[in-house]
Amino acid sequence: MGRFPLFARDARAATIDPTGTNQIGLSERKVVSVAVAAAVDALQRSLIGSGTGVGLRGGTFQTSDYVNYALSNCAFTQDVAVSGTIIWPFDFSVTADLTVSGTGTVGGTLHIAGFWQGPGPVGMFRVSGLLGGKKVAVLVPEG
Numbered sequence: 001m002g003r004f005p006l007f008a009r010d011a012r013a014a015t016i017d018p019t020g021t022n023q024i025g026l027s028e029r030k031v032v033s034v035a036v037a038a039a040v041d042a043l044q045r046s047l048i049g050s051g052t053g054v055g056l057r058g059g060t061f062q063t064s065d066y067v068n069y070a071l072s073n074c075a076f077t078q079d080v081a082v083s084g085t086i087i088w089p090f091d092f093s094v095t096a097d098l099t100v101s102g103t104g105t106v107g108g109t110l111h112i113a114g115f116w117q118g119p120g121p122v123g124m125f126r127v128s129g130l131l132g133g134k135k136v137a138v139l140v141p142e143g
Contacts (some may be wrong), residue, residue, distance in 0.1 A: 004056065008034045008080045008104040017126060020137025028131045029138055031080055031105040036112060036125055036140040038076040039086055039096050042069060043116060059083075071098065079104030092118030094125070106132030114142050 005011045013029035014036075016022045024032075042061035045053045051063040055074035059081055063069045069086035084098035096112040114125035122143035129136045 004076075005034070006078055008077050008102075011037075011077065014127065014138035014140045015124075017137040017139050020128065021135050022137035023134035024131050024136055024138070028105065028134070028136075031100060031131065032110065032127050032136060032138050033140055034076045034080050034104075035082050035098060035100050035110055036127065038074045038080070038082045039071065039094075039098065039112060040116065041076055042071055042074055043086065043088060043094075073101075075102070077104065082110075088116065092116060100131065108132060108136075110136060112140075116142055 057075040059074035073081040080102040086096040108131035110129040124139040
């Protein structure tokens, strides 16, 4: 069973990517984890619904083709929301470009790359971008 923290501060922090240059601290690494969780939540909800719906704690997502997703203020926690796009083609790869906002973060942009719902062992989403003007280079489990 997954974790469903009410606030980003209660989430598990993303792991620093040793192959990148990470400048964000623990609190923003937790923000990255809930941002990724909001994106994955939209993908999961689209599979059990019509492709259009709401995030766990607000916001909306929409897809007309189950490949291209648009997120608008999707929230996995009460204090962090993401907006942007996700591409999930039939090879199970995931690419997302998200804007992060809310009272639980300094805000910024994230690029997420990895795989979801594919066969084999669970890997890591590689997350890069800027939060509060600081470079992001972290890993978040795909499962």
